[in-house]
Amino acid sequence: MLTTEENERLTRVGPGTPMGNLLRRYWMPIMPSSELDRKAVPRRLLGEDLVVFRDGDGVVGVVEKHCPHRRADLSVAVVEQSGIRCGYHGWRFVQDGRCVEQPAEPRLNPTMRIGAYPAQELGGLVFVYMGPLPAPLLPRFDMFVWGDVLRDIGQARLDFNWLQAMENSVDPYHVEWLHAHFMNFWRRLDGTEEVEILAKKHARVGFDPFEYGIIKRRVLVGQTEEDDDWKVGHPLVFPLMLRVGGGGVDQFQIRVPIDDTTTWHIWYTTYRPEGALLPAQPVVPSYEVPLRDAQGNWILDFADGQDIAAWAGQGPIADRTKEHLGASDRGVVMFRQMLRDQLDRVEAGLDPLGVVRDADINARIDLPMEKDKYGDSKAFVRQLLTSQAIRYSPQQPLLYSLFGYGDAAAVRDW
Ligand code: FES
């Protein structure tokens, strides 16, 4: 249970808030690269309205929404060979925020600037850094830089605070209940195939802090500490990512705060089916994950739909003054303490956990990740492809056959 003040401190992300200051120390995704063509795109992040563009030279930029001249919306703009030109009176800005043309003025005011943030592309995502300079390096986590995989990017907009999704990342017990007990209750009502793999009971769970967050471990009934699920585990990558996967599928679930009560959820997935020849993939495709059916009801026959319905049920910002934590919430307690510790570091003028400034370390950052998942990777991957957000990927039928499950058409009934 938290006090109202503690709950506010841990959840609110706007400019000048403690958590807003902490999150601004990390590079975060702002949109899929595939959705950025020659037009400027409005996006909101950490409570700030921004505009993203890629100019004719191929350089991405992120600037504030309003032109400093007379406050026009810079998503109504001409993207130039270099920089972006406000649609209203033609002021042109380059990626570092300098205004380099004011065509209707007798002379250029060289001090004129627009708010601008460093931006970079990696692995099919545009990332932005909104914190104090000098910016740290954009972490080159393994999945973003692997060369021999297929990728895709699922996304959904959630109407609640980011912390509810992140707390779920350190809550292993919900898997056997929400994604098995409830899943199968729901599927029995529907008359669809029940799932088995996630019904395995947890005998033991463990959480170990490491240099990029928290390693999660589990021993399922029938397993030992020699199994990958305990011995290797998988990480919560502080502060906004969960890494899951196994059997040739790896996934970052990234929870990007648009503002205090809106979250952009990303399923960034890589696929490496053993022995398969992969087609070239010049552009990483993105897709929407539907959350509600035509009647406006939650879609509850897949794991991510269940998670999101559960998190949404906690409210726009969960009222943690009214909760009753138990022993099974140990991971949640550790994550909240990690957030508090890192808030303190930022307030003391230090870099928080996982900020990378060493180019050698950043050549590629390999994260610990179990390969043999739940003692049956084959069944686990099939579960991912049919009962998780990636079932909505345009690549799903191809992936289903590349992973050796046969003709996908038979399972595409959602
Ligand atoms: S409002 Fe942008 S140039 Fe005038």
Ligand SMILES: [Fe+2]
């Ligand atoms: Fe879940």
